[in-house]
Amino acid sequence: MAFFCLTNIYAQDTAPVSIIPQPLKMETKTGEFLLPEKVVIAYDSQLKAQAEYLQEVLARSTGRVAVLKEGKDKGNIVLLRDTVAVPVAEAYTLSVTKKCAKVVAADANGAFYGIQTLLQLFPAEVYSVSWQRNTEWKAPCVEIYDAPERPWRGLMMDVARYFYDKEFIKKTIDMMGMYKLNKLQFHLIDDSGWRLEIKKYPRLTEVGAWAGPDTRRLGGYYTQDDIREMIAYAKVRGVELVPEIEFPAHILSAVVAYPWLSCTGVQHEVPTQHFISRDLLCAGKETSIEFLHNVLEETCDLFPSAYINIGGDEAVYTRWEKCPDCQALMKREGLKKASDLQGYLTNVVAEMMKKKGRTLIGWDEIIQRGKVNEQVVALSWHNPNDTLVATKTGHKAILTPASHMYLDFPEKSIPGEIQAATWCPPISLEKCYSMPINDYSESSTTIGVQACYWSDQFIHGNALQEFAPLHENRSENYAEYLLFPRLMAVSEVAWMKQSKRNWEDFRQRVGAHFARLDNKGCHYRMPEPRIVREEKNADGSITFTLTTDVPGAEIRYTTNGRYPNVHSAKYTAPITVANREDLRAIAVVSTNRYSLPLYFAPDYSAYKAYGQHVFGWEPLRIQPKPSNWRFEVTGKVSGNGAYELTVIPTRGDNSVCLGTMKLWKRNELMAEVKADKTVKAGQQPVAYRFTMEAFEAGTPFHIELEGYAPQGNDTSGMIFLRKVE
Ligand code: ACM
Ligand code: ZN
Numbered sequence: 001m002a003f004f005c006l007t008n009i010y011a012q013d014t015a016p017v018s019i020i021p022q023p024l025k026m027e028t029k030t031g032e033f034l035l036p037e038k039v040v041i042a043y044d045s046q047l048k049a050q051a052e053y054l055q056e057v058l059a060r061s062t063g064r065v066a067v068l069k070e071g072k073d074k075g076n077i078v079l080l081r082d083t084v085a086v087p088v089a090e091a092y093t094l095s096v097t098k099k100c101a102k103v104v105a106a107d108a109n110g111a112f113y114g115i116q117t118l119l120q121l122f123p124a125e126v127y128s129v130s131w132q133r134n135t136e137w138k139a140p141c142v143e144i145y146d147a148p149e150r151p152w153r154g155l156m157m158d159v160a161r162y163f164y165d166k167e168f169i170k171k172t173i174d175m176m177g178m179y180k181l182n183k184l185q186f187h188l189i190d191d192s193g194w195r196l197e198i199k200k201y202p203r204l205t206e207v208g209a210w211a212g213p214d215t216r217r218l219g220g221y222y223t224q225d226d227i228r229e230m231i232a233y234a235k236v237r238g239v240e241l242v243p244e245i246e247f248p249a250h251i252l253s254a255v256v257a258y259p260w261l262s263c264t265g266v267q268h269e270v271p272t273q274h275f276i277s278r279d280l281l282c283a284g285k286e287t288s289i290e291f292l293h294n295v296l297e298e299t300c301d302l303f304p305s306a307y308i309n310i311g312g313d314e315a316v317y318t319r320w321e322k323c324p325d326c327q328a329l330m331k332r333e334g335l336k337k338a339s340d341l342q343g344y345l346t347n348v349v350a351e352m353m354k355k356k357g358r359t360l361i362g363w364d365e366i367i368q369r370g371k372v373n374e375q376v377v378a379l380s381w382h383n384p385n386d387t388l389v390a391t392k393t394g395h396k397a398i399l400t401p402a403s404h405m406y407l408d409f410p411e412k413s414i415p416g417e418i419q420a421a422t423w424c425p426p427i428s429l430e431k432c433y434s435m436p437i438n439d440y441s442e443s444s445t446t447i448g449v450q451a452c453y454w455s456d457q458f459i460h461g462n463a464l465q466e467f468a469p470l471h472e473n474r475s476e477n478y479a480e481y482l483l484f485p486r487l488m489a490v491s492e493v494a495w496m497k498q499s500k501r502n503w504e505d506f507r508q509r510v511g512a513h514f515a516r517l518d519n520k521g522c523h524y525r526m527p528e529p530r531i532v533r534e535e536k537n538a539d540g541s542i543t544f545t546l547t548t549d550v551p552g553a554e555i556r557y558t559t560n561g562r563y564p565n566v567h568s569a570k571y572t573a574p575i576t577v578a579n580r581e582d583l584r585a586i587a588v589v590s591t592n593r594y595s596l597p598l599y600f601a602p603d604y605s606a607y608k609a610y611g612q613h614v615f616g617w618e619p620l621r622i623q624p625k626p627s628n629w630r631f632e633v634t635g636k637v638s639g640n641g642a643y644e645l646t647v648i649p650t651r652g653d654n655s656v657c658l659g660t661m662k663l664w665k666r667n668e669l670m671a672e673v674k675a676d677k678t679v680k681a682g683q684q685p686v687a688y689r690f691t692m693e694a695f696e697a698g699t700p701f702h703i704e705l706e707g708y709a710p711q712g713n714d715t716s717g718m719i720f721l722r723k724v725e
Pocket of ligand 2: 281282284319323326
């Protein structure tokens, strides 16, 4: 049955040309370029690496090993450098005729991007790592001129909270290149791991790269040879590796290796769970400055990047405020607040980096905490409008707001969605694609856009165990599932003018790319079916017309509110149901490849005053004997302050007994409220008030509540949580 044959499933690709990011100017012509049996790639001497790259890609999938010819000789694929014809950095022209495919670019990145666009014109199997002997290798004739709107098109990978090996990083770089992203911010250091070999301080990786007891030790690091290998691999693909050496916070892994780096000198352990340490790099000790100098010296020797990232986020200054060395330095320098001390440190390092001809970049705290004298680049992660602050203070900015660009948040919060970050609402593909860029003033210093992929979820321990859609628990698949297809949206947000973005058109093109991701062996989140039309009938029933954005997929559905599977009824015509919640539908590509369900969340709008729904019980979930309910409130406990938890029985004749409530941050008790009440459906709900004083973003929170029904378990009800102040 062709249906279960993965490689040909998308053969009926409807969009003939689906390039991501959408080129600036494109004209499709009649006719096709047929890749000949004997491929000759003629290339400019400075584009040898790009010619070899193309030779390798084509050899693997087409089985045709191209002859490489340096110079402007005739080839059926030609890669030229011409700064007169194409005078814009990273721009290219691509001309595909019946005889030849020709890329002209000003630089190596432009040539690489011309090649990527050409590959996107060939059938999806061109990305396969094995010979696809039955594919006809043709590309439609086109004339393209393409150039990026912004020079910084980035992705941050957090390899500190979870260590990805260099092969996975290379694969990620390859995917970035495919979508014309050009900066990989390498988050090499955090409280829970130091991942960069520094010869002068071997304990950073001997000790600081590992967490947990011997038998369950987790971690790893990149040797300097690994780094050089990744840099070379990235360079061919137009990607620059920008190292992030975090300080003064998020550096506990170094403090564990060398306790003299902190204010107190206390010996800690590398944490195995999410944790933002209060132990900063001591700003007041000469030895700290020497450490930074030596680490950055080796980092600069390794990374040719024009930028060096110093992190700088989320420092809490309680240690500095008590440290005699930090206090003495503040006095000597006439600094009023501990945050000025961070500005002082940033200036010291900016001075070091200036001597090396590098520009400092960091999270936007680096321009908000103390005055920075050199021009730096701030990553605006709090708010898209913060880029304007950077512009006003003479700095540059990159847009990476958590609300749109943090791809460690899930796409949706529907049943079965993977456990991922919750401290912001989910970021759908459409939301990511719609990120506003408000800084279009003449004087704008916003140089680009960046997505961030944080790995905190892994150290929560249980994130990967419930991941049914992939039938695998591997962290790399999890990362790709969160990154794709949203990284395509990031690519377009970064590459194109905002006014040229077109969601409907983009959605279509994304569909055509799933087959490309399959051939690349890259996981992704398959979109659930969506509603094309919803009609209310005279009898109150509703008729739904559905579609899927996955070419070649079927839709399978249920009308009893149950989770559909690959054997559920097949959608062939509009479906009528009595209530919206009765319908659930999934997109199915094969027996083990299917989407999450199209699903209608219950409507809690009548209970809005009580806050967010956090738990519901039915007769089967309430015991006659005293016992606890346990439910997640991560993301719903959203900061320090007072909260109210409200318990509302909605059905049943019997009473519910309610006892003690406990709020836990991971396994730390945060609040406890004792109670002994009984309540019935129709009576005044029971409320618990508590205060949260040690909030930590990214950390899981849950509540335990004693609830039982001694007279019999016939009750149902709901629990809501709201922040009071
Ligand atoms: C950040 O998310 N702490 C930069
Ligand atoms: Zn100190």
